[in-house]
Amino acid sequence: MIFRLRHSGESRNPVHVPSGHSTARPRHSGARRNPDKGTLEAKQGQPRQYLSGIFKHVKISWIPACAGMTALVMMMAAAPAAAQPQTVKSEKHDFRVVTLVRGLQNPWSMAFLPDGRMLVTERAGRLRIVGKDFKLDPKPVEGLPEIVASGQGGLLDVALHPQYEKNGWIYWSYNAPGPGGWGTAMARGKLQGHRMTDVQVLFSMEPKTRAGHHFGSRIVFDGKGHVYLTLGDRGDMPRAQKLDDHAGSVIRLHDDGRVPKDNPFVGRAGAKPEKFTLGNRNMQGAALHPQTGELWTHEHGPQGGDEVNVMRAGRNYGWPVISYGVNYGIGTRIGEGSAKPGMEQPLHVWVPSIAPSGMAFYTGDRFPNWKGNLLVGALRDEMLVRLELDGEKVVREERMIKGLIGRIRDVRVGPDGLVYLLTDEREGVIVRLEPVR
Numbered sequence: 001m002i003f004r005l006r007h008s009g010e011s012r013n014p015v016h017v018p019s020g021h022s023t024a025r026p027r028h029s030g031a032r033r034n035p036d037k038g039t040l041e042a043k044q045g046q047p048r049q050y051l052s053g054i055f056k057h058v059k060i061s062w063i064p065a066c067a068g069m070t071a072l073v074m075m076m077a078a079a080p081a082a083a084q085p086q087t088v089k090s091e092k093h094d095f096r097v098v099t100l101v102r103g104l105q106n107p108w109s110m111a112f113l114p115d116g117r118m119l120v121t122e123r124a125g126r127l128r129i130v131g132k133d134f135k136l137d138p139k140p141v142e143g144l145p146e147i148v149a150s151g152q153g154g155l156l157d158v159a160l161h162p163q164y165e166k167n168g169w170i171y172w173s174y175n176a177p178g179p180g181g182w183g184t185a186m187a188r189g190k191l192q193g194h195r196m197t198d199v200q201v202l203f204s205m206e207p208k209t210r211a212g213h214h215f216g217s218r219i220v221f222d223g224k225g226h227v228y229l230t231l232g233d234r235g236d237m238p239r240a241q242k243l244d245d246h247a248g249s250v251i252r253l254h255d256d257g258r259v260p261k262d263n264p265f266v267g268r269a270g271a272k273p274e275k276f277t278l279g280n281r282n283m284q285g286a287a288l289h290p291q292t293g294e295l296w297t298h299e300h301g302p303q304g305g306d307e308v309n310v311m312r313a314g315r316n317y318g319w320p321v322i323s324y325g326v327n328y329g330i331g332t333r334i335g336e337g338s339a340k341p342g343m344e345q346p347l348h349v350w351v352p353s354i355a356p357s358g359m360a361f362y363t364g365d366r367f368p369n370w371k372g373n374l375l376v377g378a379l380r381d382e383m384l385v386r387l388e389l390d391g392e393k394v395v396r397e398e399r400m401i402k403g404l405i406g407r408i409r410d411v412r413v414g415p416d417g418l419v420y421l422l423t424d425e426r427e428g429v430i431v432r433l434e435p436v437r
């Protein structure tokens with residue numbers, strides 16, 4: 001029995017299967033019907049609904065022309081592509097939303113290089129460099145292994161090794177071709193100019209299929225020599241419960257790709273030893289808790305039932321046996337209900353779905369009232385969600401910048417303590433949130 005489900009918020013684009021396995025093939029960018037919202041989007045420019053969204057959901061004040069002129073000029077010098085920054089009021093902080101980079105096509109992830117530049121992935125298969133002045137380098141990085149841009153798959157996460165300044169390793173996740181189709185993989189390499197060198201493929205999920213759904217994937221280092229990679233069920237629900245299948249799990253490896261001997265399923269007959277968890281549907285956000293050092297993730301539920309979980313060795317997170325969501329369209333129950341002995345309960349559930357993507361604990365100093373909060377991006381309703389935590393309990397949720405910038409795919413706290421967001425749009429942007437005193 002094969003289930004092929006798609007989360008209506010997870011991908012705006014219809015599934016696109018290339019005629020061949022193409023590396024870095026740009027996706028078509030002409031006018032296209034949006035299958036989720038039934039609207040036609042223009043080829044260029046901001047979708048119209050954003051403007052009405054701005055006035056509906058947030059209070060905007062334009063920076064006063066005289067008093068703020070010096071600051072504005074400085075900001076525009078730093079960010080040549082920036083539109084007029086907008087000031088947003090929120091519960092704990094007021095902040096400006098400053099557009100730093102434009103012209104990205106369905107960007108997925110970003111990483112900060114120590115020299116002030118940034119790396120940005122575009123799902124179609126391009127790794128881009130953003131200069132210190134936030135200018136997008138027109139020349140993508142060459143030398144990445146073959147990437148299949150298909151449906152939700154393509155070039156996905158990018159992350160620096162915690163000792164990057166010593167070893168130069170850059171990690172990325174992507175959709176890799178292989179027997180039977182394609183699936184999520186992770187590689188690392190060293191950047192020399194515009195070329196990735198010393199490339200090593202550390203992991204490539206099995207089995208591979210031709211589905212366009214649910215690739216995960218986020219890369220998180222635990223600071224103790226291990227790296228986690230989050231996966232999805234590849235649109236085939238029962239795979240998430242199979243130990244002999246990588247789908248629907250968190251993968252844990254040494255940072256050089258070897259399987260740690262203390263992984264929970266090592267030595268179990270038939271089990272994939274890279275697996276750290278099972279029963280996960282599609283995790284597009286993950287972050288290490290700054291105090292406990294544990295891996296927190298969120299995952300897309302089906303229709304309703306997005307979750308936040310703490311990933312623990314060998315645990316079963318329930319999908320598709322238990323869920324808070326229902327089947328698309330027909331609304332029927334999935335599996336056996338919402339709880340079962342031996343299966344983990346989420347810390348937090350979103351019903352209806354927000355389609356979460358990207359996640360960061362706020363650890364900086366620039367937004368002191370957000371310290372320790374969990375920031376989650378949302379594709380649906382195009383918002384940033386702030387969760388206040390008491391240990392593993394979510395005590396308050398705030399939804400911000402709804403509809404202001406687009407579908408939020410990634411959330412990062414920069415080395416400067418500011419919050420960076422990236423939008424998965426055909427005209428995607430990187431914005432920075434800057435507190436207003």
Ligand SMILES: [Ca+2]
Nearest residue numbers: 307317318319
């Ligand atoms: Ca679950």
